[in-house]
Amino acid sequence: MYLSTIDRRVRRGDRSARRPGLRAVGQTVFVLGTVSLLTDISSEMVTAVLPLYFVLTLHLSPVAFGVLDGLYTGATALLRLVGGYVADRFRRRKTVAGVGYGISALAKLALAGVTGAPMIGAVLVADRAGKGLRTAPRDALISLSVPEPVLGRAFGVHRALDSAGAFAGPLVALGVLAIVGGATPDAFSALFVVSFCVALAGVLVLVLFARDRTSPAPGAARVTLGQAAALLRDGRVRRLLGAAAVLGLSTIGDGFVYLALLRQHDIATGWFPVLAIGTNIVYLGLAGPFGVLADRFGRRFMLRCGYAALAAVYLLLTLGLPGIPGTAVILLLYGTFYAATDGVLMALAGPCFPDGLRTTGLACVQTVQALAYFVSSVAFGLAWVGWGSAAPTGLALGAAIGALGLTWVLLPGQRGKETR
Structure with a gap:
């Protein structure tokens, strides 16, 4: 009721509705934010130590790490699209999201019992399959639960809760490793089990408290494959997907950024998770x-500011800014990049798609970006082996600058802002 009132006031041009408080984002956003908080604690516990686990414990090369890092994010493209379409066709976004969260939770437990790159790669693909299933339905639920003029605020609140989990995850990982006795195989196994328990708590919150507000009305027609495919005939959608591809290609994995910092500043490997904590503190404060x-100045503008911050990160890594101040500046800029781009891209993309195909459309955007990120991760790993860490970061800098220019043309305008 409150949200519909806000929406009507926005349409009438009521100035007081243009800057609503946190109540405007509604219960759905806060429940999903809590689920993401718990899930991100679980995920970041693992992500914070994976580079160390791969390189120090399993002795994988940077190329193998790049392939696994890419699989961790980009190798489940088809499943993302299938999940988005199924969620729209049956209008069961919460159910599809719940299956995705459950798969990811089980994958954390499986990590405790597997060794070797092939098995670990399979588990990581399963984990990302869960993420691929849940992300678009979750973001569609957020996008459909609030009026368009406050989408940026809604995604900002969700991503702030999400980043609180990302901030806490590495701390929990450090605590588990310290209690069990350092970066040993037994310590990693204990960490993976704790990660599973936290992820399971997130699934329970989703099942018990989240509401799917988009159940089909009696007699409502189901979405067809033809309707989903027709999205690609929209020039606005094609430009959006092109922009997502460009942005994905300009991004390298967090692990590479942090490994580069370790090598440049001779930081002890035990401090590796702290680098992720620094990034997530900034993300938490700015999301x-x-x-x-x-919402106020335009989502395209905010995205460009975020990728400008990313270009600055790559520039400083290329130059080798020395000491603790240099590391702090890089982490500040890196957290700024995530805060200005993660939820903002979904807030920009959501209104480009009709309500009945919102999940499918967002899944397309996320899939294109993930595939581009996969290519970027593998290419960066190969370049690291051939040239060391400095030259690849210079190439990443050029890609980020190019992305700024291309997205200036490709990104669609913000309809809500134009309407207001």
């Missing part, structure tokens, strides 16, 4: 305010 600013 909400940047969402508000994106």
Whole structure:
């Protein structure tokens, strides 16, 4: 009721509705934010130590790490699209998201019992399959639960809760490793089991408290494959997908950024998770305010600011800015990049798709970006082996600058802002 009132006031041009408070984002956003908080604690516990686990414990090469890192994010493209379409066709976004969260939770437990790159790669693909299934339905639920003019705020609140989990995850990982006795195989196994328990708590919150507000009305026609495919005939959608591809190609994995910092500044490997904590502190503090600013000044503008911050990160890595101050500046810029781009891209993309195909459309955007990221990760790993870490970061800098220019043309405008 409150949200529909806000929406009517926005359409009438009521100025007081243009800057609603946190109540405007509604219960759905806070419940899904809590689920993401718990899930991200679980995920970041693992992500924070995976590069160390791969390189120090399993002795994988940078190329193998790049392939696994790419699989961790980009190798489940088809499943993302299938999940998005199924969620729209049956209008069961919560159910599809719940299956995705459950698969990811089980994958954390499986990591405790597998060794060797092939088996670990299979488990990581399963984990990302779960993420691929859940992300688009979750973001569609957020997008459909609030009026368009406050989408940036809603995604900002969700991403702030999400990043709180990302901030806590590495701390929990450090605590588990310290209690069990350092970076040993037994310590990693204990960490994976704890990660599973936290992820399971997130699944329970989703099942018990989240509501799917888009159940089909009696007699409502189901979405067809033809309707889903017709999205690609929309020039606005094609430009959006092109922009997502460009942005994905300009991004390298977090693990590479942090490994480069370790090598440049001779930081002890035990401090590796702290680098992720520094990034997530900035993300946590800026996600909400940047969402508000994106609604007010334009989501395209905020995205470009974020990728400008990413270009600055690559520039500083290329130059080798020395000491603790240099590391702090890089982490500040890296957290700024995530805060200005993660939820903002979904807030920009959501209104480009009709309500009945919202999940499918967002899944397309996320899939294109993930595939591009996969290519980028593998290419960066190969370049690292051939040239060391400095030259590849210079290439990443050029890609980020190119992405800024191309997205200036490709990204669609913000309809809500134009309407207001």
